[in-house]
Amino acid sequence: MFKILEKTFRTGIVTASYPQEPARVSEHFRGRPAFDFAKWHDARPAAEICPTGAITVDDEGGQQQVAVDYGRCIFCGQCAEVSMDGAVTITQEFKMATRDRRDLVLTSYSIPNRAGQQGVGDSLRTRIHDVLGRSLAIRQVDAGSCNGCELEINALNNPVHDIERFGIHFVASPRHADMLLVTGPVTRNMELALRKTYDATPKPKVVVAVGACGISGGIFGVNYATRGGVDQVIPVDVFIPGCPPRPEALLHGILLAVDRLA
């Protein structure tokens, strides 16, 4: 008993002060690749090497139309390595969670205005905030992942990330949950279980899709055994890119989903 206490006192507080202070991130961490489309003379090598097809190039009349989908990106950094013109740089940025799947797609050309859709989300957010207040119960559902995302979600419970300091905790049943934190790709064999879990979660509920596979199917994509991203099966409120998203990125996405970001 005394040994346990002694060890505990000696260890002291290890909890990180994120998000009040910036996360402690290694300079080697591969976060969001940033693209300078004006500088990018040839995007084809990057499109060719990208393991998940997150970069697509449409060569129209000598003009390259490039699209980058962060929802497919696994942050391998190869696009920066093969783009000699310095148009792609790997940043340490990880706060990429968003409510709108389309925010994750960058293009070198303009896409039609989509103003006017934000209002629906706003009212839902207010309602969730009214009902749930400041506590949040999360049910995690692995709908087919490789277990990488689960490792990082588990890390949210360790003393360093300590998600319970936000009044957020993981619960054992969807019936106790306000939020489903779903990893993918959604396999054919998990589709029914995911639907049932969603139906069993009381309203109002929030669904967060985690990782490249949860957003788009990632490297697995859509095939005879998978349905792709979580939003192919149930409605998704927030998308958290990463492969896997680091715990701080998960925390950012979860807080975004319940509108608790400062």
Next chain:
Amino acid sequence: MPDIFQALLERFPERSRLLDIRSTNELYASVDREDLREAVRSLMAEHGARLVTVLAEDRLASEGVFYIYYVFDRLGDPCFLILRLAIPPGQAQFPSLAADLPAVNWQEREIQDWFGLEADGHPNPRRVALHDNWPDVHPLRKDFAIDQVLPLFEGEQHEYRPTLGEGVFQIPVGPVHAGIIEPGHFNFAVAGEPILYLQLRMFYTHKATEKLFEHLPIHRAVFLAESISGDSSFSHGTAFCQAIERAGDVEVPFRAKVIRTILLELERIYNHVADIGAIATDVGFVVANAHAGTLREKFAGLNETLTGNRLLRGMVSVGGVRRSWKVHQLEALQNTVDLAERDFRELVALINSSDSTRDRLERTGFLHPDKAKALGIVGVGGRASGIDRDVRRDHPYSAYDRLSFRVPVQEGGDVLSRLQVRVDEVKESIAMIRALQAHMPDGPHCAPAQEIPAGRCALSAVEGWRGEIIHWVRTAPGNRLERCKIKDPSVNNWPALVEAVQGNIIADFPVINKSFNLSYSGTDR
């Protein structure tokens, strides 16, 4: 290995021959259907060979047959011996070995489901890899399109074996579990608290991985290999790259081998530390888990410093590793390992000081060494039940042939033994990392990119932190693959869980399950 090969060839002189398949660490021989059972029996009983895995491939288009390969190894011999059985399409059957060799039970049924070849004489030939609601398809046949859309899941049709008796009832659990873990279904038959019988149903996370390998260029497939099982990204990635390197005669520079070995050991450490904490939690000692979780974070941070990713992803590549290490990264390695070793010693002392924890772990989830041997259990689960096997020593790869290390083996077969094997392995891993970084060689970190010749076969084995990982590839033109078979150690070890839980109270299931900590995704692929 040549001697037992000789014995085999002499035994079946007419019908068995050495195959002219070039390889660096395995020998191939053909065997006839009638001789298979006897050949396997003789290899195992008379020559001490162990059946490592069974795999199939569809060669209808080019050779007009299916092949099934039986991979063997033997202690003290780094070479693998592979028997090849040809199956003409008109006679889509192969002799089942499962009645005598429970280790191949699932693997044979997988071949049934994925290739449509019938395991003749299998004691339980029901579907395993395709769930009961799937139509009659065989996805790994070449004529099956990967993007084929199959009818939606209609509902559960699987019938579990009934468990009857007064007061016996069944508890269904999953596929969505109570914790943050992967999906699978457990059907417990219990009489009061003790578990009588456990039936497993896996493959909920089947995502066409092996088929997908046939559709990706090799440079992309490396990332798929990293996603076979998330906590073994580096081991699976290395196993895959090693298979390609063997197929294409790629010489990996020594510096790359050393970097790989250090990262393989870091993967072992961060997973073992997390498991040690989780085992403590499952018997109520959460303080120990808090310390383990903090320690694991240190290793995740080190992983990020060394590879740019907390789970060691995006580092391994065909020919070596993607990035070399600078001086400050090597210093971070040394400092973290020094600090972490002290923390780890304290964590172990903390757990050992708790009698109540020890009491819960001792004789819990007992796997008898004889059972473990019969079931072909590998890795931590096997070594805790007296099976002295470790790919790092038995089939050295990367820089393991330059290291002297001990393979910790326990005879106890209980959760405590599996915990102890992990503790001892972490200590060995730390010593290995120290030895390697003290003599970090200079030189390139990756071989120059080269075309991988088509039609080459290669087998690669890696001791992941769970146990023996096998990748077998056949290359195709244009730096692509014709076939990639993956065997995660979990495939071998699920039956160990079924065995170990019997007679234990259901409340101890989580800790027994954790003590094996098997990968669902690695099993289901």
